[in-house]
Amino acid sequence: MQAFDCAIVGAGPAGMSAALALTQGGADVIVLDRADRAGGQIYRSASSSPLPDAASLGPDYAAGADLITRFERSGAKHLAGADAWHIGDDGRILFSYQGDTRELHCREMLLCPGAMERPMPIPGWTLPGVMTAGAAQVMLKSDAVVADGAVFAGSGPLLYLIVAQYLRLGVRVAALVDTTPRRHYLDAAPLLPRAWRQVGQLRKGLSLLREIRAAGVDTYRYAENLEVIGEETAKGLRFSISGQPHEVSADTVFLHHGVQPNLNMTRAMGLAHHWNNAQMCWQVTVDEFGQSAISHVSVAGDGAGIVGADGACAAGRVVAQNMLYHLGRVSRTGRDRNSHADLYYLSSMKPFRRFIDCLYRPTEALRLPRDTETLVCRCEEQSLGDLRAGFEQGARDPNALKSLTRCGMGPCQGRQCGHVVTGLLAQWRKESPDAVGYYRLRSPQRLLTVDELGRYNTIPAEAAK
Amino acid sequence: MFRSLQSDDHNLITLSVNGRSVKARKGQSVWSAMAVASEVVTRKAALSGNARSAYCAMGVCFECMVEIDGLANQQACLSRVAEGMNVSTQVITEDTEADAGL
Amino acid sequence: MKADALIIGGGIQGCATAYHLARKGVSVIVVEKDYAGRHASGVNAGGVRLLGRDMAEVPLSKASMEMWQTLDEELGHDTGFRRQSLINIAADEGDLDTLRAREAKMHEAGYAYERMIDQAELRDRLPHVNFDCVGGVISELDGYAIPYKATSAFRLAAENLGAKVIEGEEVLSLRRVGNTWLAQGSRNAYEAEAVINCAGAWADRIALMIGDNVPLSHAAPMLMITARMPHFAKPVVGAVSRQLSFKQFENGTVLIGGGAKGFADRANNRTRLDYAKLAAACRTTAEFFPNMRKASINRMWAGLEAYMPDNLPVICPAVNAPRAFHAFGFSAHGFQMGPIVGQVLADLVTGGQSRFNLSPFRIDRFDRKVL
Ligand SMILES: Cc1cc2nc3c(=O)[nH]c(=O)nc-3n(C[C@H](O)[C@H](O)[C@H](O)COP(=O)(O)OP(=O)(O)OC[C@H]3O[C@@H](n4cnc5c(N)ncnc54)[C@H](O)[C@@H]3O)c2cc1C
Ligand SMILES: Cc1cc2nc3c(=O)[nH]c(=O)nc-3n(C[C@H](O)[C@H](O)[C@H](O)COP(=O)(O)OP(=O)(O)OC[C@H]3O[C@@H](n4cnc5c(N)ncnc54)[C@H](O)[C@@H]3O)c2cc1C
Ligand code: FES
Numbered sequence: 001m002q003a004f005d006c007a008i009v010g011a012g013p014a015g016m017s018a019a020l021a022l023t024q025g026g027a028d029v030i031v032l033d034r035a036d037r038a039g040g041q042i043y044r045s046a047s048s049s050p051l052p053d054a055a056s057l058g059p060d061y062a063a064g065a066d067l068i069t070r071f072e073r074s075g076a077k078h079l080a081g082a083d084a085w086h087i088g089d090d091g092r093i094l095f096s097y098q099g100d101t102r103e104l105h106c107r108e109m110l111l112c113p114g115a116m117e118r119p120m121p122i123p124g125w126t127l128p129g130v131m132t133a134g135a136a137q138v139m140l141k142s143d144a145v146v147a148d149g150a151v152f153a154g155s156g157p158l159l160y161l162i163v164a165q166y167l168r169l170g171v172r173v174a175a176l177v178d179t180t181p182r183r184h185y186l187d188a189a190p191l192l193p194r195a196w197r198q199v200g201q202l203r204k205g206l207s208l209l210r211e212i213r214a215a216g217v218d219t220y221r222y223a224e225n226l227e228v229i230g231e232e233t234a235k236g237l238r239f240s241i242s243g244q245p246h247e248v249s250a251d252t253v254f255l256h257h258g259v260q261p262n263l264n265m266t267r268a269m270g271l272a273h274h275w276n277n278a279q280m281c282w283q284v285t286v287d288e289f290g291q292s293a294i295s296h297v298s299v300a301g302d303g304a305g306i307v308g309a310d311g312a313c314a315a316g317r318v319v320a321q322n323m324l325y326h327l328g329r330v331s332r333t334g335r336d337r338n339s340h341a342d343l344y345y346l347s348s349m350k351p352f353r354r355f356i357d358c359l360y361r362p363t364e365a366l367r368l369p370r371d372t373e374t375l376v377c378r379c380e381e382q383s384l385g386d387l388r389a390g391f392e393q394g395a396r397d398p399n400a401l402k403s404l405t406r407c408g409m410g411p412c413q414g415r416q417c418g419h420v421v422t423g424l425l426a427q428w429r430k431e432s433p434d435a436v437g438y439y440r441l442r443s444p445q446r447l448l449t450v451d452e453l454g455r456y457n458t459i460p461a462e463a464a465k
Numbered sequence: 466m467f468r469s470l471q472s473d474d475h476n477l478i479t480l481s482v483n484g485r486s487v488k489a490r491k492g493q494s495v496w497s498a499m500a501v502a503s504e505v506v507t508r509k510a511a512l513s514g515n516a517r518s519a520y521c522a523m524g525v526c527f528e529c530m531v532e533i534d535g536l537a538n539q540q541a542c543l544s545r546v547a548e549g550m551n552v553s554t555q556v557i558t559e560d561t562e563a564d565a566g567l
Numbered sequence: 568m569k570a571d572a573l574i575i576g577g578g579i580q581g582c583a584t585a586y587h588l589a590r591k592g593v594s595v596i597v598v599e600k601d602y603a604g605r606h607a608s609g610v611n612a613g614g615v616r617l618l619g620r621d622m623a624e625v626p627l628s629k630a631s632m633e634m635w636q637t638l639d640e641e642l643g644h645d646t647g648f649r650r651q652s653l654i655n656i657a658a659d660e661g662d663l664d665t666l667r668a669r670e671a672k673m674h675e676a677g678y679a680y681e682r683m684i685d686q687a688e689l690r691d692r693l694p695h696v697n698f699d700c701v702g703g704v705i706s707e708l709d710g711y712a713i714p715y716k717a718t719s720a721f722r723l724a725a726e727n728l729g730a731k732v733i734e735g736e737e738v739l740s741l742r743r744v745g746n747t748w749l750a751q752g753s754r755n756a757y758e759a760e761a762v763i764n765c766a767g768a769w770a771d772r773i774a775l776m777i778g779d780n781v782p783l784s785h786a787a788p789m790l791m792i793t794a795r796m797p798h799f800a801k802p803v804v805g806a807v808s809r810q811l812s813f814k815q816f817e818n819g820t821v822l823i824g825g826g827a828k829g830f831a832d833r834a835n836n837r838t839r840l841d842y843a844k845l846a847a848a849c850r851t852t853a854e855f856f857p858n859m860r861k862a863s864i865n866r867m868w869a870g871l872e873a874y875m876p877d878n879l880p881v882i883c884p885a886v887n888a889p890r891a892f893h894a895f896g897f898s899a900h901g902f903q904m905g906p907i908v909g910q911v912l913a914d915l916v917t918g919g920q921s922r923f924n925l926s927p928f929r930i931d932r933f934d935r936k937v938l
Contacts, residue, residue, distance in 0.1 A: 034524070034543065036492070041523070050471060050490070086842065094842060116525045126528075128505050128518030135522035138542075143490070143497040144470040169470060232516060233505075251466060262525070270837065378520070379527060381512045393644075393723060396734075397602050403609055403715030406818075410511075411527035411538065411794055411865055443840070446524075447538050447794060447863040450823075454849035454860070456842060511795055511819070538794050538863040559818050563799035563858070566694025 003105040004030045005327055007093055008076075009084045009265065010112030012040020013309045014301025016067055017316030018110055018323075019076035025324040029076040030104065032095055034083035038068050040301075041114055041134070042309045047072075050144040056168040057141070058161070060309065067313070086443035087111065089269050089294050094456070096448070101456040108296050108323040111266060112316065115259035115302035118281070118362055119416045120154065121369040124228025125255065126378055129235075133256035137162045146171045150252035151237050153177035153226060156360040159256040160208040167215045174250040175218040177239055179257065181363060182222050188359035195355035197348060220246060224365065228253055257362045261303050264413055267441040269297065275433040278357045279306055280367065281419060282438060288343065289322035290315060298323060311349055314342040368423050376424070377417040379410020387421070391428055398425060398439050411447055414439045467500035480550040489546040496522060496529050496541035499552065507531050507541055508555040531555050570596040570731070572916055573750055573759035575738050575773050577603030579714075579902060580894045581765035582721035582732070583909025586642070589728035591917050596759070597722075597730060598752055600737035601836065604718035606767050608902065610870040611714045612790055612824045614803060614814065615903045618653045618681055618706035619669075623879055623927035624904075625678065630923075631907035632708050638906060643727070644720035647713025649817060653803040654684070654692060656703045656855060662807035666704050681706050695799045695858045703807070711803055711814050714902060721909070738766075741776035743888060761890040761916050768833055768871040770881075770895030778887035779930050781896070782876055787831035787838035787869040788824070788899050789845060793862040795819030800856070811851050813859075821862060823852055826899065829869040838869035874898045882908060882928040884915055892916060893930055 006022050008015045011033035022029045031038075039046050043064025046054075055062065072078065079097065086094040091106050117132040124130065133152055139145040140162075151174045152163050159176075166173055195202065213219065223239040229247070230236070236249040260281035267273065271292045272285040283305040290298040300319040301312035318339045325335040369376060372385035382405050395401040398408070398421050407421060408414040414421075418439055425436045469490070476491040482504045489498035496519045499505060506516040507529045519529035522542045529541040532553045541552070572588050574581045577599030585595045597603070615635050620628045638646050657663045666683055673681055684692070685702045692705070722732055736752040741762065743749070750757040764773040771783035796819055803814040810825040827844035845867060853860045875881065878898040885891035892915055894908050901908075911921045926932075 036545070050492075052470060052472075116523065117521065126510075126515070126517060126520075128516050131519065132521050135519065138522040139467075139494075139497050139500070143493045145467055145493075145497040145501055146470060147467050147500075149466070233518075378517075379511075381510055394603070394719065394726075394732075397605075400602050400604065400609075400715070400719075403604065404719060409866070411530065411863075412525065413866070415525045442866060442868050444864065444867065446540075447527075447865055449536075449860070450793070450849045450853055450862045450864060451860040453842075453846050453864060454853055456846040458846070536861055537796075557795045557797060557819065559795070561795075561797040561819065563695065563797035566696075566799065566858075 001103050001105050004028055005106065006030070006108045006110060006323055007032065007104060007106035008110045008112060009033070009087065009093070010040065010114055010301070010303065011035070011038040011071070011078060012112055012114050012301060012312065013042060013067065014303070014312035014316040015040070015110070015112035016071040017313040018112070018300060018320040019071055020074045021317045021320035022323060023074045023076050025320065025329045027324060027327055027329060030106070031076050031078045032082040032084050032093070033078070033080060036080050038071055038078060038080070039064060043068060044138065044141040049141070051140070057165055083446065084265070085445045085448055087265055087269055089297060091296060094443070096452065099452065101452055108326055109298070110319055110323065111297070111299045111303060112301045113262040113265045113303040115306060116262050116415065117256060118258045118260050118367070119420065120255045120257055120366050121374055121376055121420055122226045122228065122255070122366065123371050123374050124230060124234065126375055127228055127230050128233045129230065129251050130228050130253045130255065133159050133162045133254040136254045137165070140165065147252040148172050149174045149250055150254055151175045151177060151248045151250040152254045152256070153179065153223070153237055153239070154256040154366070155180040156256055156258045157205055157208070157356070158259065160205070160212060162254070163217065164208045164211045167212065167217065173217045175220060175248045176212060177223045177226070177237060177248065178219065178221045179223045179226065179363065179366060180221070180360060184359050184361060188355055191351065191355040191358055194351035198352035201352055218248070226366065257366050258360055259302065259306055260419065261305060263418070263438070264415060264441055264445050266299060266303070267438065268443050268445065271297070273438065276305060278354065280362050282422070289339070290319035291322055296326065307346070307349070307353070311346060314345050318342045318346070368420060368427070376420050377407040377410065379412050379416070380406040382407040384424070387424060391425070396425065396429060398422060398437055401425070402439060408439050413441060466503070467497070469501050478546060478548040480546050480548070480552060482552045483554055491546070493546050494542055495531065495533065495544040495546055495552055498546050499541060506554050509558055511558050514558050568596060568755055569758045570594045571759065572761045572763060573598065573748060573757050574763045574765055576765035576767055576770070577722065577732055577734065578606060578608035578765060578767050579718045579721060579905035580908050581763070582718055582725060583905045584763055584765060584894065584912040585725035585730040585732070586721045586728070587909040587913030588916060589725050589730040591913055593917065595725065595730040596757060597725070597732045598736045598738055598750070598757065599732065599734050602734045603722050603732055604715045607870045607872045608718040608905070609715040610868060611902045612812070612814070612822055613647070613711040613714045613902065615648060615712050616653055616709050616803070616900065617903070618655060618704065618709055621879060622672070622676065625676070626923055627904060627907050627911070629680070631904050634906040635712070635903070636708070638720070642720045642724040644723050646717035646720045648710060648717070649712070650708060650710040651801050651803060652705055652707045653709035653805065654689070654703050654705045655805040655807050656689065656696065656700050656811070657807050658700055658809065660701065663702055665807055669704070680708060692802055693800055693804065695856050697855050697857060700855065705802070709803060711816065717902070717905070721905070738773065741773065748890065761892065763892045763894070763912060763916065765894050767895060768831070768873045770873055770893065774893060774930065777885050777891045779885050779893070781881060781930050782933050783896055784874045785831050785833050785871055786874055787829040788872055789827050789829045789840055789867065789869040791823045791845060791848070791864050791867045793821040793823070794865045796821055796862055799858060806855065809851055810848065811855050813852060820865070821859070823848055825851060831871055833871055838871060840867055840869055872897070872899050876933065880904070880928055881930045882911060882925055883930050886931045
């Protein structure tokens, strides 16, 4: 088995920045990512865009290409197409690479699995034609594929960004249905003065909205009671504003109301997690250096709590300093000195984050299903009504509910239903999400064929290299 | 309707989706190739048999599981197209019977 | 809190005992440190198996098997039980010899439910089996149930009859004062006339509180389950001399076992998996059923199970204290026994008698042996 000073899972902004700092500090580093190219979500394909005009994605995206180049030249070993399926707290990682399971060992382990979009279990959300707004962006960035005449619904900066990107590329958008409630503007207003320090970020957000308005896209604000219409596939979106019904026809409906950390890796390892009430999601419990209760396991970037791309870069660098300290390559004071500026930046980001989290807080109406028939578990087709029946049969714990109803047992391993189940049980038990808890997860992180696992441990050591 | 913003015809390969011959670009995801070809149904849901399609395009929903070259449960959004590849909508519901065996 | 009987452990043994006691009008409290069905009883392979049992267990297991056939109606809740038969495959002539010897022993004891099958019948019942396999043995009554559902069915039926199940309550100490057992839980105190130890992998600790020593060990058998596959195997499948064990549920998923053990961390309620052993289980499965090579493993896990040195359970009154009873140590095959164990314990608690010969299951059966 190959051994490294540091292994990083995820080559997004957090993982790449950490790798840069670690190699600069003299550590020997391997970075695994299932994608063919480094970049993560925001800088996906930034170094090899299939788009005729990648500049239309905005200056942030272009900046990614530079980070990727520096990362590729850093001397860190980047294993693209390596899908980690087991991450052990003993420093062992099992991953699929070119059809085989390989194994490596490391002294220090850094997990940067990033974020995923928060599921939006509204009626009809399982119909073909309904996707997340992030999906629109993934298809755009990696394959230059777009949907004409789509409706975008929800709230949050990422939603407005992708609409703007579509418009710049001349793709027709049927409507933007904004669900940010009026109340949130009032709640967020008092936080604005302190957030002002991040004036650049605020400007970016405002200019996106202006851009969308200027393009003349039908924009609906304060939308409620969303429902995808259609029998076999999506035919449009129905919603109401101040009690007035509205309908927009579209074959494609893109939903978005924020992102949440990818939990499966940190959960399967058994790390402690807590409920983040501002972001309405679970997040792994780590200290300011990203270090978990297991001292050689750290987590950085959106996977440790949503911080955005710049925050992920800073967090990656900070964690790297702490890992170098663990490896005996910098002193404690060296670590503190080297991470001072980034830690300061991260704390100065907080007021802005608080403002954004407050303004775009996911509403309960979109976080939790309302109709008994609406599916919570897409894989095993378990509806709100099914879960309620299970609860009434005594399954008060997410795992008991899972055992009884199969909710969360399918291939997505609870990624789509987990937060919803915590939310529902918290409501029904009248307890906090922390008291309710989450699924006990296990490796593998994804489906693994009997053939592949069967060959594990039989591959000769040289071939494994 | 999905379409590609790339108009040139470099690096095209041919694969089959549900028996239809489909052109796609080298390196493209199987899902986006299906989307552009209007073959959006990736699988049938296990209990109801309802049509499903890709939802997240980033590997976290498993809605895009298709059969690729005879191997089921392949995430189309994470798989890349290849010349001559055979892709089909995955139909494994609770009632699906296997072939006759021996 | 007071009751006639205090049951420690909300697994299938504890819940079934609660049900049978409540049926007899006994007031019952079950205390469970996590939630009912959290451990072995909720996460096991669901095998409801009579085939290949140790002779000492056969009478209990046979009686339990009869109860399984009508358990859903009796409890008024779904246990997921399906009678699908169980086949142990003979890979070669040596296996057939083993089966013939077993058959002779079974016939001598008067049991006829295990029947040898030839290659043609094997292929007919399992069309996807490896061509080289030569035959096997079948038990028609066998099948599977859904572990958590079955445990929960007993619990709900017991609650319907007035039993109380208290979750998140760990028994920390136990002592007898006068004619009463006093139990201190992590949250409440309990009093009962009789106490029943159904604490699974932790049962040696409860036994110690009662005053009985027992050479119990614990381990973490591992399981894997696949995503749904087209139906190809109705019977539950095992092998005579290999670590093969799988079953395809009605929903199409295939559960692969085989007895490989991971790492048991009982103190922390945790188990870890041994991937090299799971890989070996994959190879064995694919060897017997080549179509399984393409199966996609969806989840892997392990459960904490209690083992006795002779792989037979402890089912008996306590030796060193009055009005205390034990049922534990099922050594990875106690799920099937749940229904009858509940009845036997209820009989012991209320009448002091059982219609079964329980001497192989005494807690002190190792006392005189030099281990
Ligand atoms: C769909 C989507 C689109 C987004 N688009 C934007 C945007 O345009 N602009 C913006 O400002 N922010 C965007 N965000 C937010 C953005 O993700 C973060 O701000 C930033 O990318 C976080 O960086 P990170 O390094 O923490 O994680 P990520 O950039 O998400 O990187 C995580 C990496 O880990 C890899 N990975 C995960 N699990 C495994 C595994 N088991 N094995 C191997 N590799 C694995 C992934 O392939 C990925 O490359 C988006 C988020 C999502 C979910
Ligand atoms: C992976 C696996 C596969 C198996 N497959 C099969 C199979 O196919 N067929 C079969 O027949 N059997 C099988 N078994 C065995 C079967 O599951 C067990 O024998 C049976 O479930 C034991 O039931 P129980 O009630 O004694 O134990 P458990 O279900 O473990 O219940 C004991 C309970 O006691 C609780 N407890 C312990 N200490 C305390 C305390 N101090 N205070 C309060 N509560 C306490 C525990 O939390 C636990 O919930 C398998 C077991 C495992 C682990
Ligand atoms: S579309 Fe969600 S996993 Fe592929």
